[in-house]
Amino acid sequence: MKGSLLIVEDEPVLLRGLRDTFARQGWEVETAAEGEAALNLACSRTFDLILLDIMLPRVNGYEICRAVRERGCQSAILILTAKSQEEDVILGLNLGADDYLAKPFRRGELLARANALVRRVRRDRPSVSQFGEFTLDVSGRRLLRNGTAVGLTGKEFGVLAYLASRPGCAVTREQILAAVWGNSVIVTPRSVDRCMATLRTKIENDPHHPGFLHTIRDIGYRFEPEPQ
Numbered sequence: 001m002k003g004s005l006l007i008v009e010d011e012p013v014l015l016r017g018l019r020d021t022f023a024r025q026g027w028e029v030e031t032a033a034e035g036e037a038a039l040n041l042a043c044s045r046t047f048d049l050i051l052l053d054i055m056l057p058r059v060n061g062y063e064i065c066r067a068v069r070e071r072g073c074q075s076a077i078l079i080l081t082a083k084s085q086e087e088d089v090i091l092g093l094n095l096g097a098d099d100y101l102a103k104p105f106r107r108g109e110l111l112a113r114a115n116a117l118v119r120r121v122r123r124d125r126p127s128v129s130q131f132g133e134f135t136l137d138v139s140g141r142r143l144l145r146n147g148t149a150v151g152l153t154g155k156e157f158g159v160l161a162y163l164a165s166r167p168g169c170a171v172t173r174e175q176i177l178a179a180v181w182g183n184s185v186i187v188t189p190r191s192v193d194r195c196m197a198t199l200r201t202k203i204e205n206d207p208h209h210p211g212f213l214h215t216i217r218d219i220g221y222r223f224e225p226e227p228q
Contacts (some may be wrong), residue, residue, distance in 0.1 A: 003048035003118040004028045008038040008064065009080070010056050012219075020050065028178055028202025038149070042068045046166040047075045048118045054081035054092070062095055067127035069096035076095055076117035080105070096205070129164060131212060131225040132150070134203065136164055143203075154198045155180060163213065172220040196221060 005027045009015040016069045019029050030047070032038035035056045041068070042050060042064065050068070054061035065077055077097045081088065089100050098117055101110060127139040135144040138161050143150040152160070158180035163171060173189035181187050200207035 002026045004046075005030070005049050005051060005114070006038065006041055006047045006063065006075075007051045008033075008035070008056065009051070009053045009120070010034060011053075021111070025111060035061075035064055039064050041058075042073055042075065043071055044170055044226055046073070048121055048168045049078060049114055052079050053078060053098070054076055054088075056086045060117065062091060065092065065097055074121070076121045078113060078117060088227065119172045129225070131164070134201040138165075145203075150202055152199070152202065153195075155195050156202070159195050160199060160203075160223075163221060164225070167223055167225050170219050170222050172214045174220075176220065192220070200201065 002022075002025055005022055007015060007018050007022070008026055008172060009018060009031070010033050014203075015031055015033060019031055023029050030041055032041055037065060038052075038056075056064075061081070064209065065079070068075070068077075071212060075100075078099045078101060079097045080101055080103060080104045081092075092100055097142070098120075101113060102158045114211050127137065129136050129138075134145050134150070141157055143160065143194060145153055147204045159176060162176060162179045175189060175190045175194045177189065181191065195223060197207070200210055200213055203212060204210045213226055214224060217221050
């Protein structure tokens with residue numbers, strides 16, 4: 001999977017075209033056709049990239065950009081708009097956008113820009129993080145508890161690392177499957193639940209009342225770096 005992507009575009013034909021283009025390249029794609037829906041999606045989970053049109057009904061792209069950055073969203077933001085005046089570019093970048101592409105654009109250039117932004121976002125993410133008594137070293141693929149290694153399977157480590165990269169965000173079982181198991185492996189969401197059950201026995205003081213790995217009913221899971 002290339003990355004997770006939210007496309008915010010109110011023109012139906014363009015929206016379908018963009019969705020299909022990125023999906024064919026292996027991206028996990030969500031879409032929104034208006035600002036309020038986009039804002040709810042962007043703040044409910046973490047995307048690697050948000051492809052954001054500026055001219056939207058009710059809540060425009062500038063307002064969305066400002067709001068998600070104020071809420072701590074770390075997703076890369078690539079603005080798409082028919083506006084190309086210098087002041088519009090500056091406004092978008094000052095509000096927290098990472099790049100800017102004026103319509104009409106070439107699909108190849110768009111894909112190249114998107115891939116470059118996601119590589120940068122992933123490179124800038126810290127490879128070592130702390131939660132509770134634990135140190136998660138993503139680059140070294142190890143979990144330490146007060147300096148002692150915790151034995152995790154490859155899938156357990158993958159699930160923990162994926163959730164820990166999205167702290168406080170609701171993550172679906174399907175997202176975890178795609179990120180950890182991959183689209184080429186035939187598994188069911190129950191595989192995520194079984195993996196989560198064994199992972200909890202290794203990091204939670206009480207697996208039945210977890211502090212770090214929370215179940216979100218009918219959706220999936222959420223990682224909280226501070227025990228709840």
